[in-house]
Amino acid sequence: xxxxxxxxxxxxxxxxxxxxxxxxxxxxxxxxxxxxxxxxxxxxxxxxxxxxxxxxxxxxxxxxxxxxxxxxxxxxxxxxxxxxxxxxxxxxxxxxxxxxxxxxxxxxxxxxxxxxxxxxxxxxxxxxxxxxxxxxxxxxxxxxxxxxxxxxxxxxxxxxxxxxxxxxxxxxxxxxxxxxxxxxxxxxxxxxxxxxxxxxxxxxxxxxxxxxxxxxxxxxxxxxxxxxxxxxxxxxxxxxxxxxxxxxxxxxxxxxxxxxxxxxxxxxxxxxxxxxxxxxxxxxx
Ligand SMILES: Nc1ncnc2c1ncn2[C@@H]1O[C@H](COP(=O)(O)OP(=O)(O)OP(=O)(O)O)[C@@H](O)[C@H]1O
Ligand SMILES: [Mg+2]
Numbered sequence: 291x292x293x294x295x296x297x298x299x300x301x302x303x304x305x306x307x308x309x310x311x312x313x314x315x316x317x318x319x320x321x322x323x324x325x326x327x328x329x330x331x332x333x334x335x336x337x338x339x340x341x342x343x344x345x346x347x348x349x350x351x352x353x354x355x356x357x358x359x360x361x362x363x364x365x366x367x368x369x370x371x372x373x374x375x376x377x378x379x380x381x382x383x384x385x386x387x388x389x390x391x392x393x394x395x396x397x398x399x400x401x402x403x404x405x406x407x408x409x410x411x412x413x414x415x416x417x418x419x420x421x422x423x424x425x426x427x428x429x430x431x432x433x434x435x436x437x438x439x440x441x442x443x444x445x446x447x448x449x450x451x452x453x454x455x456x457x458x459x460x461x462x463x464x465x466x467x468x469x470x471x472x473x474x475x476x477x478x479x480x481x482x483x484x485x486x487x488x489x490x491x492x493x494x495x496x497x498x499x500x501x502x503x504x505x506x507x508x509x510x511x512x513x514x515x516x517x518x519x520x521x522x523x524x525x526x527x528x529x530x531x532x533x534x535x536x537x538x539x540x541x542x543x544x545x546x547x548x549x550x551x552x553x554x555x556x557x558x559x560x561x562x563x564x565x566x567x568x569x570x571x572x573x574x575x
Contacts, residue, residue, distance in 0.1 A: 291359050292323040292490070293345055293380075293458075298354035300340050313340040314514045316354075321345070323359070323457065326490040327481075329501040329522070332511030333535040338462075338494045339385055341511060345460050345492065346380035347373050378407045381456030385463050385494075387447030391435040396427065396446050399435050404454040417453045424479065425449050441468045448476065452483075459483070461493045465500065473497075477504060502526075502539035503562070510534050523558045541566060 298317040301310040314337040321328065330338045343349040344356050347363050350370070356363045359379060361371045384390060393399035400418035401411075409417065422428040425445045430438065435446055448464065459480065465473035481504055484491050495501050501508060501522065508525050510518040512534045518525060525531050526542050538546075541561055548554040548570070556569070 293319075293321040293359075294357040295319040295344065296355045296357070298344060298351045298356060300337075300344070300349060301352045302340075312514055313337050314511075317341065317516060319509070319516060319519070321458075321492065322490060324488045324490055326492070326507055327484055327505050328490070328492045328507045328509060329505035330492060330494045330509045330511060331496070331498070331501055331534075331536060332517070334496075336511040336534075337514040338511050340514075342460050342462060342492060342494060343382075345458070346382050347376050348382060374407070378454060379457045381451040381454070381459050383448055383451055383459070383461045383464055385466070388440060388443040390447050390450070391443060394434060395431065396422070396433050396435050396438070397431040399446055400431075400449045400453050403450050407454050409454065414453070417455075418449070421449045421452045424452070426475070441472050444468060445472075445476070456489075458490045458492070461491065463494050463496065465495070465497065473500075480504075498526075498531075498537050498539045499541070502541065510536070527558055 295317045299315045300313045302313055304310050330342060332338055340349060344351060345358070347358065347370070350363060350365055350367065352365055358376050361376060363370055391399050393402055397418055400422060401414040404414040404417055405411065419428065419431070422431055425448065427442065427445050427449065430442060435443060438446065444464070444467065451459070461480070465476055468476065477500055480491055483489060493505070505522055507520065508518070508522045509516055510525060510530060517534055518530050525536070526538050531538060541563055542558055544563070544566055545556045545558060545561065549556055
């Protein structure tokens, strides 16, 4: 099952009548229900956010169909199935999740979605507290969400999604605006959820270091089309990353340097910076 895009295009209306922007065009794309960690990358305006908002029917296709588990979504609003069931199974963290917050307290905000999806009050509260602890924001539960920093708001919004335990997580730049330590914590959290539960994660990121460290599949968007879909090594080993204006991850730049300068002969395997330092030390011993 999972998710399947069939010839999907999305047009946004323009300022004048009959004017429109083609944000994504003729997309065919399949996502497995489990075990995928997909990074969606590409320069600004390439269509990433538009693409992934179709995964839980936040946007409807202008053309084509999106199959989400056993439901089919088309441009025809009246014929579409109930979207609530889809939203429960596919959790979505927006590019600016702080706009999603609106309750009086952080606790109420985190509890809002699970309650909306049918959890009882006590159950929603227990879930909210559990997830807040996981994210290290349990000390903020009584605060108003509007008094928090951007990074804290982001964590609250993420907690709201995790609290109803969706089958698939869709994240639009979840680490944007976080300091490096908080960004790493959040990514490690998503990664551990992915490893523990096999849940599919779809992540938009402009940070190629994060992409290279965590993703097991990379989708490169360019001008509203999928320019590449496959393993992450190929993106940076070929010219794909240059043609689509992506930065090479730091580890790969270091591998290039060691290979050029010292003829190390390393390939683009899953090295971390620590692994490379160890490799250098080993060769000097
Ligand atoms: N609400 C909207 N109304 C009109 N045009 C839009 C709207 N949202 C996006 N677009 C246009 O659609 C195209 C794709 O935008 P999208 O937001 O999907 O790109 P993106 O890859 O997510 O960019 P970024 O990296 O900056 O977030 C762009 O040309 C953008 O200007
Ligand atoms: Mg975007």
